[in-house]
Amino acid sequence: MHLHEAVLSNSHSGVAVLCAGAVAAAAGTAIGLRKMEHEQVPRVALVTSAFFVVSLIHVPLGVTSVHLVLNGLVGLLLGWSAFPALLVALLLQAVLFGHGGLLALGLNTLTMAAPAVVCHYLFRRAVVARRAGLASAAGFLAGAAAMLLGALLTASALWIAGKEFELLAKTVLGLHVAVAAVEGLITASVVSFLRKVRRDMLPASAAGRPAHARRSLQALLFTGTLLAVFGQTTAASAHKLFVFAAVRGDVIEGEVYYHGGDSAGNVKVSVFDPGGKLLGETTTDPEGKFEFQPRLCCDHRLIADAGLGHAAEYTVEAGELPAALGPPSARTPGDSPPDSAQGAEPLSPAAPARHAHGSPALANADLAAQTEALSRQIAALRQDLDRWKAQLRLQDILGGIGYILGVMGLIFFLGGKRKRT
Amino acid sequence: MATAPQQPPWLGLPPLAVRVAWMDTLDPRGRMAAAVLVSAALAAANQLLTLVIALLTAAAAVRLARMGLRTAFRRLIPVNLFGLVLLLVLPLSTAPAPWFSVGRVGYSREGLLLALVIAVKANAIVLWIMALLGSLDTVRLGHALQHLGVPGKLAHLLLFTIRYLDVLHGEYLRLRAAMKLRGFRPGVNAHTYRTYGYLVGMLLVRSADRSERIVAAMKCRGFRGRFHVFHRFAFAPRDVWFAAGIFLILVSLELLEYS
Numbered sequence: 001m002h003l004h005e006a007v008l009s010n011s012h013s014g015v016a017v018l019c020a021g022a023v024a025a026a027a028g029t030a031i032g033l034r035k036m037e038h039e040q041v042p043r044v045a046l047v048t049s050a051f052f053v054v055s056l057i058h059v060p061l062g063v064t065s066v067h068l069v070l071n072g073l074v075g076l077l078l079g080w081s082a083f084p085a086l087l088v089a090l091l092l093q094a095v096l097f098g099h100g101g102l103l104a105l106g107l108n109t110l111t112m113a114a115p116a117v118v119c120h121y122l123f124r125r126a127v128v129a130r131r132a133g134l135a136s137a138a139g140f141l142a143g144a145a146a147m148l149l150g151a152l153l154t155a156s157a158l159w160i161a162g163k164e165f166e167l168l169a170k171t172v173l174g175l176h177v178a179v180a181a182v183e184g185l186i187t188a189s190v191v192s193f194l195r196k197v198r199r200d201m202l203p204a205s206a207a208g209r210p211a212h213a214r215r216s217l218q219a220l221l222f223t224g225t226l227l228a229v230f231g232q233t234t235a236a237s238a239h240k241l242f243v244f245a246a247v248r249g250d251v252i253e254g255e256v257y258y259h260g261g262d263s264a265g266n267v268k269v270s271v272f273d274p275g276g277k278l279l280g281e282t283t284t285d286p287e288g289k290f291e292f293q294p295r296l297c298c299d300h301r302l303i304a305d306a307g308l309g310h311a312a313e314y315t316v317e318a319g320e321l322p323a324a325l326g327p328p329s330a331r332t333p334g335d336s337p338p339d340s341a342q343g344a345e346p347l348s349p350a351a352p353a354r355h356a357h358g359s360p361a362l363a364n365a366d367l368a369a370q371t372e373a374l375s376r377q378i379a380a381l382r383q384d385l386d387r388w389k390a391q392l393r394l395q396d397i398l399g400g401i402g403y404i405l406g407v408m409g410l411i412f413f414l415g416g417k418r419k420r421t
Numbered sequence: 422m423a424t425a426p427q428q429p430p431w432l433g434l435p436p437l438a439v440r441v442a443w444m445d446t447l448d449p450r451g452r453m454a455a456a457v458l459v460s461a462a463l464a465a466a467n468q469l470l471t472l473v474i475a476l477l478t479a480a481a482a483v484r485l486a487r488m489g490l491r492t493a494f495r496r497l498i499p500v501n502l503f504g505l506v507l508l509l510v511l512p513l514s515t516a517p518a519p520w521f522s523v524g525r526v527g528y529s530r531e532g533l534l535l536a537l538v539i540a541v542k543a544n545a546i547v548l549w550i551m552a553l554l555g556s557l558d559t560v561r562l563g564h565a566l567q568h569l570g571v572p573g574k575l576a577h578l579l580l581f582t583i584r585y586l587d588v589l590h591g592e593y594l595r596l597r598a599a600m601k602l603r604g605f606r607p608g609v610n611a612h613t614y615r616t617y618g619y620l621v622g623m624l625l626v627r628s629a630d631r632s633e634r635i636v637a638a639m640k641c642r643g644f645r646g647r648f649h650v651f652h653r654f655a656f657a658p659r660d661v662w663f664a665a666g667i668f669l670i671l672v673s674l675e676l677l678e679y680s
Contacts, residue, residue: 004500006543007507009464010535033574038646041574042635045581046628049589052582054621056593059607059614070621077625088579092586095554095562098496098547102460164535168510182614189618190625198626 002090002100002108003154007165009103014161021157022106025087028113028222032083040081047077048085052092059182066179072146073187075116076127076139077201082116083109107157115149117222124203127191135195136188143187144180151176163311221414225407241312243269243304244386245292246379247320249372252292255383256284256304256312263288264306272301294321442487442556449557449565451660455667456553462671463546469534471678472541478670479548486552493551500547504540511536559583564650577648585631592627596620 008014036044057068074082087109093099100108119142126138155169194201241264245254256264265286271279273296284290284304294300300316444452463475483493512532554562563583567576600616607613 004503004543004546005460005464006539006546009542010467010538015464029575033572036574038574038577039636041577042581042639043629043632045578046585046589046632046635047625048578048582049585050621050624050628052586053589053593054624057617057620059617068617068621073621084575084578088575088582091579092559092582095550095557096559098500098551101464101543101546102457102550103464164511164532167513168507171506171510185611185614186618186621189615190622193619193622194625197622198629201625201629 002093003104003157005101005103008107008157008161011162017157017160018103018107021104021108021110025083025106025109025113028080028083028110028117029087032080032085035079036081036084044078044081044085045088047074048089051085052089055089055093059186066182068183068186069112069147069150069179070143070183070187070190071112071116071150072119072143072183073190075113075118075120075146076123076142076187076191076203078116079120079124079203080117082120083113086113086116111150111153111157114153114222115146118149119146120203127195128199128202128204132192132195136192139188139191140184142184142191144184147176147180147183151180221407221411225404225411241267241304241306241310242386243302243312243314244383245302245314245316246382247294247316247322248376248379250293250322252294252300252302252316252321253379254290254292254302254314256288256290256306257387264304267304267306269302269304272303274299274301297321442485444486444553445556446659447663448654448656448660449561450569450654451656451663452553452557453562453565453569455664456550458667458671459549459553460546462674463542463549466542466674466678467538468678469538469541471674472538472545474677475545475674476541476548478674479545479552482552483548486556488552488555493548493555496551497544497547500543501540504536504543507539508533508536511539565654567650568654573648576650580648585628588631589624589628593620593624596623 005018008018051070051074054068054070059066059068071082071086074085078085087105090100090105090108090112094102094105122145123138123142127135127142129135129138151173155173158165158169158172191202241256241258243254243256245252247253254269256267256269258264263284263286265284265288267284267288268281269284269290269292270281271292273279279294279296279300280292282290282292292300292302294316298318300321302314302316304312304314463472466472466475480490483490512528512530512535557565560580560583563576563580566579567573571579597620600620605616607617
């Protein structure tokens with residue numbers, strides 16, 4: 001499915017996905033161009049034109065009709081040349097029809113060509129097997145798997161782009177599952193036709209076992225790198241929102257910040273009780289700090305919403321709240337708690353009992369002050385811990401880069417070994 | 422060099438432009454670069470006001486390129502179908518407080534706004550690309566890309582693909598006519614899928630045969646691996662004015678966006 005760059009360019013992670021897709025597609029195209037001899041260009045071009053024309057065919061499916069993509073077949077016939085072939089086809093579609101945009105060309109090529117290459121290496125031997133049934137089954141699997149993998153890549157690109165695209169991603173995935181069966185059936189039919197009419201169009205089965213195994217390994221490593229690249233984008237979580245809160249005195253004080261420590265100003269924070277009822281709302285100041293006056297003694301669920309799907313949650317438990325607040329059933333948020341006149345005691349429920357024993361006011365105030373100081377220090381410690389967990393450290397970045405370099409190095413090493421033998 | 426744009430009326434689409442427009446006198450390399458820059462600038466814009474103004478400038482550009490607006494809007498239908506899907510799906514996701522509900526399903530305001538932004542942005546980008554590249558002869562597009570630095574084999578591939586699209590479409594139509602003459606009626610059954618598979622297979626076989634003849638012909642004419650491109654492009658003063666104009670439009674759009 002072709003995505004337009006308008007869909008993905010609204011968030012930073014979307015733009016990152018577009019760039020990552022472009023880079024990966026450029027790499028795949030470079031590999032494809034290197035493996036394509038000058039003499040093979042007309043053949044690849046004609047196969048590309050054939051697929052362009054084929055995409056006009058509408059096949060009935062239930063009440064509607066779908067247009068064929070057949071990238072599994074492209075992969076079976078062309079191998080790595082599927083990358084430049086699909087790039088050209090998508091470029092023409094973007095310029096002539098407006099399907100997909102120029103900037104999303106890389107990502108769209110990747111989502112269609114990568115499954116094509118994978119299917120090439122998985123099924124190339126089976127489609128030229130002696131038994132016709134096995135070949136047809138392999139053709140079916142190649143067509144269906146290519147479509148499903150493509151849908152998976154598109155859906156994950158949407159999912160990485162932002163939480164708001166999650167439902168869209170699932171819809172895309174669901175729609176393609178139905179189409180995958182049709183694609184599989186038609187690919188199986190094409191494979192059986194080509195076996196009878198022009199067997200030499202299908203990949204030659206003469207490739208020896210060691211070379212085939214190495215190339216399958218290369219394909220697997222390429223897929224692994226793709227997944228690693230996509231995985232890094234989620235794991236890095238740049239712009240993931242965090243919220244932390246602690247009770248200080250009789251107020252819940254908190255802070256909202258982004259992954260890496262940048263504070264998030266002007267973010268709306270909503271407070272809900274365990275039943276989901278809204279207790280109140282507040283907004284963070286430019287430094288990301290906010291305050292909330294609790295009136296009920298229950299778990300307070302703080303949800304910070306920075307818009308466009310950035311949301312974070314933190315729960316302040318009832319046990320942390322001053323005991324002076326009454327139980328939730330006795331009050332509504334509108335009433336003022338009757339204990340407010342006495343002033344708040346930042347202590348555990350045992351405090352009122354101690355207070356009732358009638359100790360001297362001076363010692364009690366001293367104890368209260370000490371506990372206040374202690375709770376402040378604990379709150380500060382917990383905040384530090386929370387921030388430290390969320391920090392993006394240099395070693396994470398270096399680790400990610402090293403991971404990618406290592407896998408790519410392995411691929412090139414294996415590729416170089418094959419050339420030398 | 423100003424040539425009447427030859428957009429072949431194949432694939433069932435009406436040709437976009439019928440008269441030589443100012444756009445066609447420009448260097449296609451400049452138009453290609455402008456198309457990429459405009460796409461990038463519009464992709465970066467997220468305010469609704471900026472995007473609406475971009476849409477209006479796109480429509481103006483389409484008129485400047487002497488293209489029929491009605492035809493242009495017909496071509497926008499697939500983009501807007503997708504936008505409709507987005508409009509229905511996106512608002513169902515986000516915020517905890519829905520704006521309004523249809524039954525048990527809540528629509529959020531942020532989701533609706535996002536869907537609207539995406540739809541307007543997609544329309545604006547597609548219209549701009551149509552205005553800049555729509556009347557460009559695809560062969561000149563291939564030559565322009567090669568002069569812009571696209572690898573030789575890729576440009577070669579593009580030119581050959583363009584060249585044989587029309588031919589293969591003719592083959593496809595002949596095959597469909599033959600199927601119709603034999604009484605083929607598509608339905609949801611194995612016969613239909615097998616027939617479509619054989620159709621695709623036949624198209625591929627014919628394309629493979631044709632490609633072998635082409636390679637043989639090229640070798641006979643002394644092809645040794647280098648594909649020579651004969652179109653020569655030169656920048657004229659009007660290209661500089663065009664570049665300045667595009668730059669001005671993009672800068673003002675970005676200023677509007679970030680103010």
